[in-house]
Amino acid sequence: MKTASLKERLSDQARAEGFAAMGICAPDAIPEAAARLRTFLAEGHHGQMQWMADRSDWRGNPAALWPEARSVIMLAEAYTPETDPLAILSHPDRAAISVYAQGKDYHDLVKRRLKRLGRWLLDQAGQGEAIKVFVDTAPVMEKPLAQAAGLGWQGKHTNLLSRNLGNWVFLGAIFTTIDLPKDAPESQHCGSCTACLDICPTRAFPAPFRLDARRCISYLTIEHKGPVDPDLRPLMGNRIYGCDDCLAICPWNKFAKAASEIGYQPRIGAPDLAELATLDDTAFRASFAGSPIKRIGRDRFIRNVLYAIGNSGLPSLRPVAQALTADPDPTVAEAAQWALSRLS
Structure with missing residues (x-):
């Protein structure tokens, strides 16, 4: 053939x-x-x-x-x-979750x-x-x-x-193992645009085309274990799982195609931070069954929620943080104390 x-x-x-x-x-x-x-x-x-x-x-x-x-x-x-995806960032009582994980x-x-x-x-x-x-x-x-x-x-x-x-x-x-005809590689067409670099909240790009994952909110909320650097926490805003800022701002998205897979339709959306903070391990697993969010585990997830609560500026969320200051996980307990200090 x-x-x-x-x-x-x-x-x-x-x-x-x-x-x-x-x-x-x-x-x-x-x-x-x-x-x-x-x-x-x-x-x-x-x-x-x-x-x-x-x-x-x-x-x-x-x-x-x-x-x-x-x-x-x-x-x-x-x-x-x-x-x-950037609209949720102006609602500090809600959680911003990356589009791919919704x-x-x-x-x-x-x-x-x-x-x-x-x-x-x-x-x-x-x-x-x-x-x-x-x-x-x-x-x-x-x-x-x-x-x-x-x-x-x-x-x-x-x-x-x-x-x-x-x-x-x-x-x-x-x-x-089939030797199929190859396509020509694509060249880059970013030109002088720096929109994705400029919008990054944590300045995670030391130079164009280079990423320092240690400052990337997607890395910090998903891959990073333990406490996040206190200097970076305020920059995370209400982003509790991933970050879409650099993707959402790209002008090439005017040519984006609509998703054809119904499974990518959001079923999580932008949940209430106060409700998320009450999840124990069993409730967390039930809430995010079939979602990539499940893989980070309850403790890392609640850590992220508490950072968002601390960044919310909403005194009404103080009792939520207070309830977690004695959490069995030391990182969660420390994040709760940090959130309380921010809301004082």
Whole structure:
């Protein structure tokens, strides 16, 4: 079977599955990635994310992850919000939760779609071929691979953005032994725009196209264990899980496509901080079943809620913080004391 014809039909099938775009690159298409990753790690910009360093050889060289692979099929799926994610920041009694985490866990939804598409590809290719699918949980640098596959470019905020999709996209990868025709890489089109850098509350970008995760609110609320630096807490506002500021401000979003997956529709929204603060472990797990929020656990989540309460400026929330000053988790108890001091 001619691989050019197979690629064309694969693209059609990908769109039928709900993907917004597809591109293909070679596993060795990002030779500069390894050096960039080494610099990132050497500067300590990964913070507590030791898993990035532990498998950096694979992460920096996709060809080493699976030497038999001949093609990397990169797929983008839109999760564009229907409302302005920045609007919630002016409601200090409510919790700001990143758009991607307001619906069902994208890992499950995207991986299910990738597996269906991969099975279709194997059925067409015949015996002897193989695939591996990845969605943000393996040592795969999806964003550089997506740029190499022509889906978009890594903007100054380091996220992938596209002239056709904006930057509200999830990425998935299918590695395959099939040698499919490759797409041309995309070049960056940010120009002189610095909107994403300027809006960052914590100044997490030491330079364009570079991120210091230790100052990023997404990292601080999701990956960082233990107390957050007191100097950074006031800058977090009411953001309790992730941060969308640099994504939401990007002018390329005027070309963003609507989300086609109903599972990405918000089912959490902007909950009341006082109600969230009362969650014990059982209630937390029940409230966020099927959500990526569940993976950070109740204690880290309540820590974030208390920082938001401390930033609210609302004396009515003092009893809420007071009730948690004796929490069994020392980080939660310290966050409650901090919130009380801020509301005094």
